[in-house]
Amino acid sequence: MSSPAAELHQMAAVGRLLAGIVHEINTPLGSIFSNNEVMLRSLDMIGPLLAEGTPEALARAGKLVATCQSLGAVDRIACERIRAVIRGLKTLSRVDGAEPRRVDLNLHLMDTLKLAQAEFRGRIAVETDLGELPEVECYPQMLNQVFLNLLVNAGQAIEGEGRIAVRTRLEGDTVHISIADSGRGMTPEAQARAFEPGFTTKPVGEGTGLGLPISREIVEEKHCGSIDFESRPGAGTTFHIRIPVQQKRSAP
């Protein structure tokens, strides 16, 4: 997908996520900085304590070593958190080749989810139910864009606290991905116009009205799949995407 409108839309979507991503990185970063300082200070103190050699000094040194060990473990968790966010960003910024690739769609879905979650954190509980899938032949970056669109929409449909459920299943020779939110749902008018380019219910500056039409084009035109949804005002919306495991080959 390289039309200027699609690119702009994608940039807007990533921009909206950035604030959450910054938060997601700053928290573990704060921990790592702090731990580094405490560990260096502790190491400075341990040398003289060992030289002193009295039982009290040795006990104190032992305590400092234990503190350093537990902070080292905290650092590891913090680094892993940052790495997960960076991995998600890398996944998003990669460009698809001309030919479809065989990929683990569950993995891609999880990477995208991690990015979107930066925005949901603390507010929305995400449930994942990922079924066993074969490798799917597709343009993974395009599909990531679709997942991100739907996840961001789902997050924005929820005021305050709520729930998003992500589910994947193999159904015959098709992979079925559903993304359900407990948000406000769509009015009948919004449902009728959801895939219309330029139609948005979001405030000016927040929605481009292109997310769903672009998603539909990616799923239906590029992957011979289908995208549809069910929605009830006040009860939430569920999107269903179906992608064939194997793309049809053009006749040899």
Next chain:
Amino acid sequence: MSPNGAQPSIMIVDDEEMVIASIKAFLQLETEYAVHGFTDPEEAARFAEGQPVDVAVSDYLMPKMNGIQLLARIKEKQPEASRVLLTGHADKQSAIQAINQVSLFQYLEKPWDNEQLLLVIQSGAERARLFRELRTKVEQLDSANSSLKDVQKRLLEAFL
């Protein structure tokens, strides 16, 4: 240690366990404060209802309750406690809201600087102690005043 012998009590509230672990380790190395960490803001609010708190440091984005709501609840029960927001969400809106709604003592951003955090917590604890002392003095003045009035009243009754 404050002069009455009680250790200043510091609350750290963040839904991220790692933040609590880091700040706790730092404060334990550098200070004699009693440090209480909470990942659940509800639990933190209940804690503040039961015992004195000198400084409450809270994250902003948390499940169930955001940092401003939590600090507002702590303010009701512990008006003297110094309230600090420590947030990774560099968002002016929340800063302004916090300062206006809960008369924040300090607003800090993640990643935080330990030296600065220590300075804020030390001055916050000192401020809380002074407020408590002031309240005790005012209460003493009040009671002295009312006993004086009582004496005056009895004097008048005796002589008139």
